[in-house]
Every structure is written in C-alpha cells, then in structure tokens.
Amino acid sequence: MQNTAVNMNGKNTSTVGKLSKVDPHGFERGDDFDYATYEQFESEYLTVLAHRTMRWDKMMKNGTKMKITDGGAVKRFCRKGIPSSYRPMVWMNLSGAQEKMGNSLDLYEKLLETGCSNDLELIELIKTDLDRTFPDNVYFNSKMGDDKRQSLYNILLAYGRRSPEVGYCQGINYVAALILLVVKDEEKSFWLLSTLLDDILPHYYTKSMVSLRAEFK
Template sequence: MANKEVQKNGKFAGSSTLGKLSKIDPHGFERSDNFDYVSYEIFESEYLGVLAHRAKRWNQIIKDGDKKTIHSNGKVKRFCRKGIPDCYRAKTWMNLSGATKRMENSLDVYEKLLETGCSNDVELIEAIKTDLNRTFPENIYFNGKMTDDKRQSLYNILLAYGRRSPAIGYCQGINFVAALILLVVKDEEKSFWLLSTLLDHILPQYYTKSMLSLRVEMEVLKELVSSKYPLCQEVMERAQAPWMIVASKWIICLFIDVFPIETVLRIWDCMFVEGSKILLRATLCVIKQNETKLLLCKDMPEIVKLFESIKTDTTVLECHHFMQKCF
C-alpha cells in the first residue's frame, strides 16, 4: 500500500498512513481532485495490519521468495481468497493460472508473433492504436509522465495476442485488462502469456464477437438473483433493465474502473486460481449490498445511476470485508 510502509520482503513497518497519502497510488494511478482521502486513510490504516499478517503467512508458502513454483491446493486457495501480497502477486498469478508453464513450453513464440504479420494486421493494428492512448490516461505509466512508459509494451502484448488468437483479435476492454496485468507483472512477455491464459483458458468465449460465455453468465446471474433476491429481480423486470445492460461491463472489464483498484486486485487473486465464478460472486455481493437502494429505484436510469456510484461506496473500498462477504 503506502510506499513508505512497505519493506522489500513484503512486511509492513507501520500501521498508520494518516496524512501521508500521495496523489499517486502505488500502481501509478493519479488520484482525482475529489478523491476522498479521509475515508481512504481510515481504510488503509486498518488494512495495513491485514496485509502485514497476510505477508507473514505467504512468506511461509513462498519460503521468503525462494520457492519458484506454487501449486494450487486447498491452503493456497484459502490464502488467495484472503489476498496475495503485492510482492508475490505476479509469481502467484503466473503459477496458479498455468501461464508460467505455457511460456516455458513456448520458447520464442512471443518474439515470433511480434516479428511475423498476419492477414488481419491492418484492422488489428488500427483498432489497438485507436484505444492505446485511451488506456488508463490517469496512470503515469500510460500517459507519458514517466520514462518507464508502458504503452509500447502494451501495444506489443495486444498485437501478439491478436495475431495468436484471431478468433478474438482485439476488442475494447482487453486493453485495460492487459494494462493492469502489465502493471502487476511488470514483464512484457510474462504479461502476454498471462493475458493469453486468462482470455483463452480461464475466460474462454467472453471476448469473441458473439460474447457467448458472457451472455450465459448474465443468464446465470438473472437466475441467481431471482432465487436469492427475488424482489430485486422484480425491480429489474419492471424497469425492463436486463442484467446484460447493467452488469456486463463489470464482467467484461473484470471490474476495472468499477471498483477501487485494491478490490479489483483481490478479485483477480481468486480469479487466477478459481476461474470465472468469482466474477458472479462479486456481482451478487454488490447487488446484496445495494438491495435496499435498488428496491427504491423506479426505472432503468435510476438503476444505472445506482450501480455507477459503487466505485465510491465505502463497502466496496473496504476490500477485505467485501471479499469475506463474497464467500
């Protein structure tokens, strides 16, 4: 979290950040002028204690960073649900998703994808370049404010993926997913393999033109809401507000720009070991937490406005409590 509090081994030296928050968060996102520093500092002063405890537990699994391979088991799954420390997050995502093994079994593939063109290159390159400067313009690593500008690496990752998986190629939303992976993993080739693993194996057919898996997930969501929160579903149906319109962005962007970044990363910690079901768990948790407000909505605009405000909701900001409620 706060850079001054974090030591190299993932432990935390202090438990309070009040008055110390930078205008740029640890992942490079610039905090807006209306950012609620007070609420965030209160949250972070508590959350640092949670992170310190989790870092100690993860040190035992990773053996202070020396362990090269992490295998999925019941203990690791529980640990992922409780959060992966930043210093171990990239290695854990790569290992548990299977991306490391795919990269090791595909030597030179990434370089060859960048060197060799394909039949849809003109359309693919144009689409990527159109969205490149729209990707995280509030992040110093993507807006030209740092010498370590990651836009070229992001372009390479998206181009290589589009060439390798022409059935998907490139569509809006993938740029944000790839960019966040790059911010966490920090290595271009590893980020490519993690993105490929995510889109082709963990979330297959979410990003195809038909969005088949996404549409299925929205139908499953409707059934779950009807079962668990029937009054909420009645409100949605009266307002003629299908979940595909209201919640599809949450799933397709994997909650980027929907939740605060800490909460997004916590959801991803689970996604890379448990798969897509965490996306529905998180969606249901949001609906449950906003049930009272949703029941007061009279039409679709009110529903959309309600769910657009969740990013500033303190119940979502408090990512550790939110994740506990998901399970």
C-alpha cells in the same frame, strides 16, 4: 496539507498528508478522494497485511520458492489476498501461464517479428484504443519515464496474431493493461492474458461475445 515529494523516477509528485496523489499502480486520485479516511483505514489495516505477508513468507520460504501449486492452504491464502511481491509468480503458476510460456520459448518474440494476414485491421483497432486506455494512469499517459503504452501495444498485437479468430476485441486493452501494471513484465503479461482469454474465460472476448451475451440473459 499538500507537500511535494520525489518519486522513484526523479519526478515531483504532489502529496496530501502521507499519501501521494498517485496510487501504487499509477492511478491519479480524484479531487474528491478522502485522504483522511483512507489514511485511517490504512493505518488500522496495516497489522492485518503484515500478518498475512508473514504467512505468505513462510509458505514461500521468504521468496526462494519459485513454484506454487493449487491446494487447500493456497486457496485460503489467495482468498484473503496475495501480497504484491508474490502476485506475479502466483498468478503465473496457478493460472497455467507459466507452463504455457515454458513450453513455447521464444514464441512471444516471434509473434512480434512475424506479420499475419489481418495485421492492418488488427493494428488499426489496437491503435484506436491505445490512447483511450486508462488516461488517468501516469504509466499510460506519458507522465512517467516508464511509459507502458509500447508494451501494451506489443502484448495486444502478439495476442491478436496468436489468436486470429479473436484478433482484437474492445475491452481486451483494459485487461492487458491491468495485468501489465501488476506483473510489470511484458512477456509474462502476454501469457497471462492468453491464458485468461483462451482457457479461463473462453468466448468472452470475441467478435460475437457469446459467453458474455449468455451471462446477460
């Protein structure tokens, strides 16, 4: 059964049963999506999620704790899933991105203001992929008032300027877009992307893709 609902931006969205045709991260569900099975799974899994959220609330002191460090309990909790409300903060802390951002105040803004020698090529490459990034997501295809394409462009441009040896490599746009959808903060998303590509997965997203090619051997 299809109904009409109003989302937080005041726009009408179609629903099937209790579910919107757009998932919480903005991806439109396909015509072959099994709403009945998903609703059944969600209703059964709700108690598990509630229990895990309560444990996270206790560890995070109901959201008042603003820093988290690696440890046995944290690792176990993360492996079972991080509640969406804590995900940005946990990602920033455990990855090291929060420390990087704190040690480089105003760098993100300066990167967006200051050009570099490869700007023309960099901008052309980014713009070529921008409209190709998750075209089935309402946040990247102008179907919502909160269009995130400008933020995505800024993040990719700033990263390319900060890491000219990488610049822009196809595929980075999807990684940055997913981070942005979860974190919902442009500057934090930039630092998470930088930490992921430079420290956690170095040489994966480069012109030669050395590490990625080694994985395929």
